[in-house]
Amino acid sequence: MAVQSSRRAFLSGRRSDPDPWLLFLSKLRARQQGVVSLDRQFYESRAHWVPTTFDDIDAARILCQQFGVTLCLQGLEATADSKRLTLVVEPGRAWARPIPLDPAKGLWRFDAACTMQVLQAAGVDAAKGADPNLSLAHWFAMGTHQVVAPGGLSVLGIHNIEMLFVDGTIEAIGAFGENQIEPLRSNFMQRNIPQLFDVARQTSLPLCFSTLSPSVAVAQNWPDGCFRVDALNDLDGVEPHLGQFFVGHKGRLGWLVAVTFRAVDKPADHQKDIAKYNGNASDYANLSALSEDNNKEVKRLNHSIKNIFDSHGVFLP
Numbered sequence: 001m002a003v004q005s006s007r008r009a010f011l012s013g014r015r016s017d018p019d020p021w022l023l024f025l026s027k028l029r030a031r032q033q034g035v036v037s038l039d040r041q042f043y044e045s046r047a048h049w050v051p052t053t054f055d056d057i058d059a060a061r062i063l064c065q066q067f068g069v070t071l072c073l074q075g076l077e078a079t080a081d082s083k084r085l086t087l088v089v090e091p092g093r094a095w096a097r098p099i100p101l102d103p104a105k106g107l108w109r110f111d112a113a114c115t116m117q118v119l120q121a122a123g124v125d126a127a128k129g130a131d132p133n134l135s136l137a138h139w140f141a142m143g144t145h146q147v148v149a150p151g152g153l154s155v156l157g158i159h160n161i162e163m164l165f166v167d168g169t170i171e172a173i174g175a176f177g178e179n180q181i182e183p184l185r186s187n188f189m190q191r192n193i194p195q196l197f198d199v200a201r202q203t204s205l206p207l208c209f210s211t212l213s214p215s216v217a218v219a220q221n222w223p224d225g226c227f228r229v230d231a232l233n234d235l236d237g238v239e240p241h242l243g244q245f246f247v248g249h250k251g252r253l254g255w256l257v258a259v260t261f262r263a264v265d266k267p268a269d270h271q272k273d274i275a276k277y278n279g280n281a282s283d284y285a286n287l288s289a290l291s292e293d294n295n296k297e298v299k300r301l302n303h304s305i306k307n308i309f310d311s312h313g314v315f316l317p
Contacts, residue, residue, distance in 0.1 A: 021085055031056065033051070036049050076142065091135050113135050116130040116133070120132060129278040143278070148221075153228060160243045162257035166311075176241065195308050199301065199304045228247055231245040250316065254309060
């Protein structure tokens with residue numbers, strides 16, 4: 001009679017290999033910080049994690065990379081593959097706070113877990129009309145950014161952002177033009193930002209980079225799902241802005257730590273653009289339709305950028 005493999009292992013003294021998902025969860029729980037629970041629907045492949053300190057998020061990032069688990073921002077799990085091991089992480093409400101850096105100049109820094117209600121109370125124009133219960137991290141990652149015309153993301157008033165990247169680097173990034181004297185401080189960004197500009201310059205999408213014409217672009221919308229490489233444009237006196245590039249990243253390139261907003265001038269169409277960003281993209285019929293070739297180019301461009309910032313696939317694909 002054949003002996004089952006588990007019995008053979010018992011008789012021979014060999015242990016079967018531990019399940020990587022269970023091992024991942026045990027190591028996560030062993031940190032004795034935060035709360036972890038299995039997803040009721042996808043309990044064999046998805047768990048939820050409520051961190052109590054920022055170090056919890058970084059520890060989760062390390063474990064996700066070690067065990068091949070996707071690190072997913074809470075609220076974006078609907079876009080995750082249910083068959084892929086996934087840790088859904090709450091953005092950090094335990095330490096979320098607004099900090100007035102220079103109210104006279106309209107500079108406020110908000111942790112990523114601050115709700116849009118907090119931003120609205122502080123008078124951040126970009127938050128007007130947004131769901132007040134939405135986290136800043138979710139708003140930043142999933143706003144209907146494609147309805148903002150190429151070169152028009154300045155209406156959001158983003159001064160800079162702080163991002164956690166796949167190797168543990170945390171960097172504050174904002175305007176990146178000739179007039180900016182603040183250097184990129186990390187090896188990760190010093191290595192990858194030149195690659196990002198190279199990839200953006202090579203795209204053939206007519207709305208993306210060197211061919212961007214503000215007089216034409218004002219009537220256009222950005223391709224849905226495409227990373228905002230138009231923010232890297234330096235035509236017509238508009239400086240590249242690395243913080244704006246990450247708007248609408250959909251959790252694919254890193255983990256948002258905080259955003260600093262500044263007061264912006266309010267031209268006649270400013271409020272209309274903000275309303276579009278905070279509204280439902282399906283309500284606007286003028287979204288640009290892409291040809292089959294342009295759809296392929298969007299996929300190629302996104303793939304190249306994803307490989308620059310997250311070649312290990314720790315974040316959402």
